[in-house]
Amino acid sequence: MSLRTRLAGSVVVALLAVSGLAACSESEKVDDATAVAAGEGTTSYPLTVENCGTSQTFTQAPKRVVSLDQGSTEILLSLGLADRIVGTASWTDPIRENLAEANATVKRLADNAPTYEVVMGTNPDFVTASFGRHFKKEGGVATRDRLTETGVESFLSPTDCEDGRSINGGGTRTRPLTIDSLYQEITELAKIFDVPERGQKLVDDLKSRTAAATAEVKKDGRTIAFWFADTKTPYFAGGLASAQLIATTVGTKNVFSDVADDWPATTWSAVVQRNPQVLVLGDLARNRFPGDKLADKKAFLANDPVTKVMPAVQKQQYVALHGAEMNPSIRTVGGIEKLADWLANNPA
Numbered sequence: 001m002s003l004r005t006r007l008a009g010s011v012v013v014a015l016l017a018v019s020g021l022a023a024c025s026e027s028e029k030v031d032d033a034t035a036v037a038a039g040e041g042t043t044s045y046p047l048t049v050e051n052c053g054t055s056q057t058f059t060q061a062p063k064r065v066v067s068l069d070q071g072s073t074e075i076l077l078s079l080g081l082a083d084r085i086v087g088t089a090s091w092t093d094p095i096r097e098n099l100a101e102a103n104a105t106v107k108r109l110a111d112n113a114p115t116y117e118v119v120m121g122t123n124p125d126f127v128t129a130s131f132g133r134h135f136k137k138e139g140g141v142a143t144r145d146r147l148t149e150t151g152v153e154s155f156l157s158p159t160d161c162e163d164g165r166s167i168n169g170g171g172t173r174t175r176p177l178t179i180d181s182l183y184q185e186i187t188e189l190a191k192i193f194d195v196p197e198r199g200q201k202l203v204d205d206l207k208s209r210t211a212a213a214t215a216e217v218k219k220d221g222r223t224i225a226f227w228f229a230d231t232k233t234p235y236f237a238g239g240l241a242s243a244q245l246i247a248t249t250v251g252t253k254n255v256f257s258d259v260a261d262d263w264p265a266t267t268w269s270a271v272v273q274r275n276p277q278v279l280v281l282g283d284l285a286r287n288r289f290p291g292d293k294l295a296d297k298k299a300f301l302a303n304d305p306v307t308k309v310m311p312a313v314q315k316q317q318y319v320a321l322h323g324a325e326m327n328p329s330i331r332t333v334g335g336i337e338k339l340a341d342w343l344a345n346n347p348a
Contacts, residue, residue, distance in 0.1 A: 075185065075189060111286065127147055135156065225256060242329075
């Protein structure tokens with residue numbers, strides 16, 4: 001896999017300076033002699049990976065990676081690749097505790113999506129994303145074609161891909177998400193970085209945790225709803241994405257399972273009408289929409305004249321999950337564990 005030339009890097013730096021992006025205007029120095037953690041020596045290069053309708057060929061393991069989403073970052077950190085990551089972005093929650101030390105060495109480019117110039121200012125040779133919105137021509141960071149033109153390979157999580165189309169990049173999901181797509185993401189990234197044994201170990205650990213979490217769950221079919229964000233036009237989980245996967249895994253019924261969307265915007269009247277017995281509330285570290293914070297969600301539910309009459313609100317049948325635990329990522333398993341534990345300790 002080719003790096004951008006030093007001349008191209010100098011041009012980017014110059015453009016950044018002209019744009020007045022002082023804080024990010026200097027590209028990180030690229031030292032090809034800098035040692036990075038050795039791989040396992042089992043991946044054969046050149047390696048071609050077909051990824052959501054895009055073919056990428058790697059002549060070696062990436063050395064300078066920008067991860068555009070928390071989910072992607074946590075997979076890379078779990079694979080022991082902190083030394084390869086030159087920048088991360090789009091964080092909704094605190095880092096997993098077991099990854100905090102490794103993550104402390106990684107530069108955060110932005111809490112939300114970074115600009116194309118900031119990304120390229122790190123001299124990346126590989127860009128990963130959990131959500132295809134980052135690769136959109138309008139409103140995204142950069143298209144994958146644009147990255148390829150500058151010698152930068154890219155990777156989109158298979159959890160956001162169906163039939164070669166990105167769901168968050170403008171496509172529509174037509175089939176329920178399965179956890180196998182998460183395992184595929186881990187396995188493919190591990191192969192790209194020549195650490196397939198680490199990838200298999202991570203997959204096995206996630207499978208083991210899921211089995212342990214659901215072993216004692218009664219799966220009593222309680223009705224449930226997942227509220228991610230926004231008090232005015234609330235986003236509740238539909239029936240095709242990761243929250244639905246969590247619901248079915250622990251034996252509950254998502255009241256919006258008939259809605260063919262990941263996180264459709266709905267109304268409070270619709271929520272009250274469907275009357276879930278349990279409310280899963282997103283506890284987000286970000287502050288982009290009203291009701292991102294857990295405390296704000298609880299306060300709204302208790303005081304809004306429409307929602308306060310709901311039995312789930314009056315009984316405070318709440319389960320708090322981080323945003324990352326309701327999105328497709330290794331944190332999904334944490335969501336399964338937390339919900340299964342709550343159900344076991346709060347029988348119907």
